[in-house]
Amino acid sequence: MNNITKVNFFKKKFLITRKQLMNQYLITDIEKKLIYQTRINVSNILKGKDKRLLVIIGPCSIHDTEAALEYSNKLLELRKKYASRLEIIMRTYLEKPRTVIGWKGLISDPFLDGSLQINEGLKISRKLLLKINNLGVPVATEFLDTSISHFISDLISWGAIGARTTESQIHREMVSSLSCPVGFKNGTDGNVLIAIDAIRASNLSHMFLNPDENGYMNINYTSGNPNLHIILRGGKNPNYFEKDVKSAINQLQCFNLPSSLMIDFSHANCSKKYQQQLHVSESVSKQIQDGSHYIFGVMIESFLNEGSQNISNIKNLKYGVSITDACLNWDDSVYILKNLSKSVNVRF
Ligand SMILES: O=C[C@H](O)[C@H](O)COP(=O)(O)O
Numbered sequence: 001m002n003n004i005t006k007v008n009f010f011k012k013k014f015l016i017t018r019k020q021l022m023n024q025y026l027i028t029d030i031e032k033k034l035i036y037q038t039r040i041n042v043s044n045i046l047k048g049k050d051k052r053l054l055v056i057i058g059p060c061s062i063h064d065t066e067a068a069l070e071y072s073n074k075l076l077e078l079r080k081k082y083a084s085r086l087e088i089i090m091r092t093y094l095e096k097p098r099t100v101i102g103w104k105g106l107i108s109d110p111f112l113d114g115s116l117q118i119n120e121g122l123k124i125s126r127k128l129l130l131k132i133n134n135l136g137v138p139v140a141t142e143f144l145d146t147s148i149s150h151f152i153s154d155l156i157s158w159g160a161i162g163a164r165t166t167e168s169q170i171h172r173e174m175v176s177s178l179s180c181p182v183g184f185k186n187g188t189d190g191n192v193l194i195a196i197d198a199i200r201a202s203n204l205s206h207m208f209l210n211p212d213e214n215g216y217m218n219i220n221y222t223s224g225n226p227n228l229h230i231i232l233r234g235g236k237n238p239n240y241f242e243k244d245v246k247s248a249i250n251q252l253q254c255f256n257l258p259s260s261l262m263i264d265f266s267h268a269n270c271s272k273k274y275q276q277q278l279h280v281s282e283s284v285s286k287q288i289q290d291g292s293h294y295i296f297g298v299m300i301e302s303f304l305n306e307g308s309q310n311i312s313n314i315k316n317l318k319y320g321v322s323i324t325d326a327c328l329n330w331d332d333s334v335y336i337l338k339n340l341s342k343s344v345n346v347r348f
Pocket residue numbers: 060096097098099100101102267324325
């Protein structure tokens with residue numbers, strides 16, 4: 001007797017097609033113009049042609065579209081205010097990679113109840129991204145599920161590959177098919193080389209299997225993504241200090257890659273203590289003020305209200321509070337942006 005059992009798909013449904021979704025939530029020239037221009041700006045900042053700082057800021061994840069819209073309206077004011085020094089893009093993370101298990105984001109579980117209504121999740125997410133872009137705030141996201149990346153990729157100005165997937169070949173192939181600039185996080189243990197390897201791979205042309213607009217799997221031959229960089233997010237230890245930046249830049253230079261990187265103030269750089277982002281911000285601001293041109297961008301986890309809450313309390317969720325990683329509140333976020341802008345001013 002052996003213990004091998006047959007694993008069954010106990011339920012099966014059709015995934016909405018890209019054509020159905022996009023026809024219902026069509027991108028217009030207004031959003032296209034913003035996204036096109038923002039991607040160019042990010043590319044120029046990355047290459048040092050634009051001396052501003054790229055700032056990816058917003059909640060750890062989007063779970064409530066009303067709160068996300070309120071946040072984007074507030075962010076719009078700061079985006080305009082600091083436009084000469086900062087290129088501000090809102091984090092609109094719709095897919096969450098989990099260390100073990102947990103809520104996997106608005107796209108896969110839009111009603112936060114484990115009902116996994118992904119077709120609704122895609123509609124709600126696309127509608128929200130259109131609204132935020134339409135307002136004049138470009139958006140950033142983590143691309144996680146390679147089959148659904150192109151259901152929203154036309155609306156994204158900057159993308160990330162997370163620490164848990166940077167080393168994955170299919171994610172690197174997917175990145176080679178994306179038109180937006182993309183950052184690769186270092187690994188959860190702090191390994192920066194895997195993010196550098198990811199750039200070297202995704203720069204190039206690949207074969208990428210992906211559903212076309214009618215849902216048929218296509219064999220795509222991609223041209224490679226020219227706008228890639230690494231993100232220092234900490235690992236076993238934080239890696240936002242000057243010595244860590246120098247070490248990562250040395251490694252990039254060994255492969256003749258541009259001497260530019262982004263620093264994530266959150267995750268292992270703040271030891272998962274959201275308020276520590278303020279300390280990280282001080283250190284990074286100082287490096288920028290001292291003239292470091294290596295840091296072309298930063299990432300901050302911030303929401304309307306601080307901290308986080310447990311999703312199991314679904315009936316009594318507090319408004320504007322993260323249900324994944326804890327975030328800074330709005331006032332602290334304003335404070336950080338003001339300081340970053342001052343530092344960039346000194347570096348100019
Ligand atoms: O950014 C969010 C989290 O750090 C990431 O999704 C992992 O979360 P988990 O360790 O709570 O699963």
